[in-house]
Amino acid sequence: MNKLVVSIAIGLMLGGCATKLVNPTPESYNGPRAKIYDSMMNVDSSKGDFCVLETLNGDRIANSIGETLDRGRGRGLTLAPWITDRRIPSLPVKAGLRCETVHAAPILALVGKVRSVSGVVDFSPKDEGRYVVKGELKESGSSVWIEDKDSGEAVTAKVTSAK
Numbered sequence: 001m002n003k004l005v006v007s008i009a010i011g012l013m014l015g016g017c018a019t020k021l022v023n024p025t026p027e028s029y030n031g032p033r034a035k036i037y038d039s040m041m042n043v044d045s046s047k048g049d050f051c052v053l054e055t056l057n058g059d060r061i062a063n064s065i066g067e068t069l070d071r072g073r074g075r076g077l078t079l080a081p082w083i084t085d086r087r088i089p090s091l092p093v094k095a096g097l098r099c100e101t102v103h104a105a106p107i108l109a110l111v112g113k114v115r116s117v118s119g120v121v122d123f124s125p126k127d128e129g130r131y132v133v134k135g136e137l138k139e140s141g142s143s144v145w146i147e148d149k150d151s152g153e154a155v156t157a158k159v160t161s162a163k
Helices: 002-015 064-072 106-111
Strands: 033-037 039-041 047-056 085-089 093-103 116-123 130-138 141-148 159-162
Touching: 039 130, 047 064, 064 093, 093 106, 093 130, 093 141, 116 130, 116 141, 116 159
Parallel strands: 033 130
Antiparallel strands: 033 085, 039 047, 047 093, 047 130, 093 116, 130 141, 141 159
16 A cells, blocks of 8 residues: 555656746747658557657657647547647757657556657758658667658668667
8 A cells, every 4th residue: 555655646746747848949030940740650549659859959849749648638548649740940950859659548558569769860951841750660670760751861860779
């Protein structure tokens, strides 16, 4: 019983430690911009593999994983994906990328497979460029990168993880 109470207390304390998300484009910025889309694959009714832009120059920004989990509260075991995009300044940045299996409910992650890969890449978006975060989550190894949305060509290095 004491372990249960301690576990619940720790969970409540950590839940209150939400990280503040920043706007990827400062309000004072009036220069050229590019658009970056998150993506998702391998979706079924209870899970999907999301590839997202998670940080810019170390600052956390809103992404499809957070939006999907926030909007999915109270929906039970059904995942309702919410794919986001954002406009960012067309300036060189350190882009934090993540590709991860997301389940509709935490209990499903305990019994299902969860694969993930994350890392930081150098990214120099072009004025009015359109980009998408792409990735692969495989048993043999996983990767995540940014590619040009129109040509499908990779524009950053791939972040990879071994098995």
